[in-house]
Amino acid sequence: MHIGSGFLSPPVWGAMTAVSGAALAVSLAAAGRRLDDRKVPLMGVMGAFVFAAQMVNFPVLAGTSGHLGGGFLLGVLLGPALGTIVMASVLVVQSLVFQDGGVEALGANIFVMGVLPCLMGGAVRGLWRRGGWAAYPTTFVGAAAGVLTGATIVILLLAWSGTLPATVTLAEAIGVMDFVHLFIGLVEGAVTVAVAAFVVRVRREAVFGQGLAAPLGEASA
Amino acid sequence: MTAYDRRTLLVGLAAALVIGGAVSYFASAYPDGLEKTQEDLGAAETVHGTVAHPPSLFEEYSLAWLGEGFWGNAAAGILGALVVLVLVLALGRILRGVRRTDHC
Numbered sequence: 001m002h003i004g005s006g007f008l009s010p011p012v013w014g015a016m017t018a019v020s021g022a023a024l025a026v027s028l029a030a031a032g033r034r035l036d037d038r039k040v041p042l043m044g045v046m047g048a049f050v051f052a053a054q055m056v057n058f059p060v061l062a063g064t065s066g067h068l069g070g071g072f073l074l075g076v077l078l079g080p081a082l083g084t085i086v087m088a089s090v091l092v093v094q095s096l097v098f099q100d101g102g103v104e105a106l107g108a109n110i111f112v113m114g115v116l117p118c119l120m121g122g123a124v125r126g127l128w129r130r131g132g133w134a135a136y137p138t139t140f141v142g143a144a145a146g147v148l149t150g151a152t153i154v155i156l157l158l159a160w161s162g163t164l165p166a167t168v169t170l171a172e173a174i175g176v177m178d179f180v181h182l183f184i185g186l187v188e189g190a191v192t193v194a195v196a197a198f199v200v201r202v203r204r205e206a207v208f209g210q211g212l213a214a215p216l217g218e219a220s221a
Numbered sequence: 222m223t224a225y226d227r228r229t230l231l232v233g234l235a236a237a238l239v240i241g242g243a244v245s246y247f248a249s250a251y252p253d254g255l256e257k258t259q260e261d262l263g264a265a266e267t268v269h270g271t272v273a274h275p276p277s278l279f280e281e282y283s284l285a286w287l288g289e290g291f292w293g294n295a296a297a298g299i300l301g302a303l304v305v306l307v308l309v310l311a312l313g314r315i316l317r318g319v320r321r322t323d324h325c
Contacts, residue, residue: 001255005274006267031316040313041226045233047309048302052241055282055298057248064257065249089308098279098301103272154255158264165263173262180254206229 001069001150001181002094002101002109009161010104016157017107023115024088027081039082042206046074046199047086051093058187066184069113069150072143073192075121076128077199077207083121087114112153117146121192128200129208136193143192144185151181234306241298245282246291 008016050070057065070090074083088110094100101109120142127135155177159170200207252260259265278285283293284300 001253003255004267005271006269007259007264009269028316035313035316037317038223038226040310040317041222041229042233043313044306044310045230045237048234048237048306049240051305052237052245052298052302055241055245055248055301057251057253059249059251060254063251064254065251066254067248085312086309089312090305093301093305093308096275097277097304098297099274099277099281103274151254155258158259161269163264163268168262168264173258173264176261177254177258180258184254203229205225 001113001147001154002091003105003112003154003157005102005105007102007158007161007163008105008108009163012157012161013104013108016105016111020088020107020110020115023084023111027084030081031085035082036209038206038209039078042199042203043078043082043086046077047089049195050074050087051090053191054090054094060183060187061180064180066180066187068191069117069147069188071113071117072121072139072146072188073195075118075123076125076139076192076196077121079125080118080122083118084110084114087118108154108157112150116150116153117143120146120149128196136197139193139196140189142189144182144189147181147185147188148178151177234302237302237306238299241302242295243298245298246294 050068050073053068053070055067057067060066071083071087074086077083078086091101091106091109091114095103095106095109121139124135124138124142127138152174155164155170155174158164159173164170164173251257256265279297279301282297282301283289284296285293287293287296
């Protein structure tokens with residue numbers, strides 16, 4: 001869902017750069033205050049995982065593919081602030097090193113695939129901390145909803161940039177975009193639930209940190 | 222770094238390298254949802270000025286001098302995942318430093 005080069009008008013990409021820049025500044029300030037040591041390795045590997053997973057385009061419908069976003073997953077496992085920082089890192093590397101996503105569109109892409117789904121994922125973090133079955137359907141629906149919301153925002157940004165042809169209405173454009181992304185969202189939901197469940201099970205201390213004893217046989221450094 | 226952290230890094234990184242370095246070779250080459258939507262709507266032409274991507278060793282997701290085959294893709298997936306890992310670990314280290322000074 002990376003917006004490429006040349007599709008956003010300067011006012012639109014400027015505004016999105018300001019919004020995502022502010023969100024990142026808040027995230028960095030919040031992270032600086034409560035980052036616990038055990039989280040850093042988890043942040044690193046989740047960033048590497050999301051980068052790798054995004055390379056795996058899966059076919060949806062005829063002649064179309066989709067790939068994982070991963071923002072909702074990072075929101076669940078790292079919280080919205082750290083999730084946004086990691087997702088922004090992934091998107092910056094994708095744009096600057098792999099020409100995936102326009103350089104001027106980075107702010108917009110960070111908002112759509114980072115800030116927004118990370119906040120949504122962060123909202124269901126408590127369900128995973130508590131345990132119980134409710135985390136699964138909520139995460140599935142939430143991650144899919146995150147993809148659809150992001151897809152809708154992308155169309156709005158393109159419309160405000162004057163990039164959509166005059167022959168299609170905004171509603172039609174959103175309809176086409178969201179129809180495809182409904183299917184991508186279902187995969188996003190399923191993968192998010194599976195990976196979140198796995199990581200919470202094997203790395204509960206790193207995911208939820210404070211207040212939990214160190215694993216057996218390890219001194220907390 | 223504790224044994225717990227080392228294991229997190231090893232297992233997580235192994236998964237990322239296998240997915241980015243090998244599984245991704247079998248990815249669908251169809252345009253993604255946004256690209257397809259732009260094509261279908263007749264909105265695939267760039268109309269605004271662009272900021273050029275900086276020079277890179279990679280041409281999209283393949284290492285330029287290995288081409289678009291399995292190994293070019295594998296190099297992109299592996300090196301890309303490592304670049305993200307190192308970048309995020311560096312950021313984490315800086316942020317932890319910030320917190321430590323706050324406490325002093």
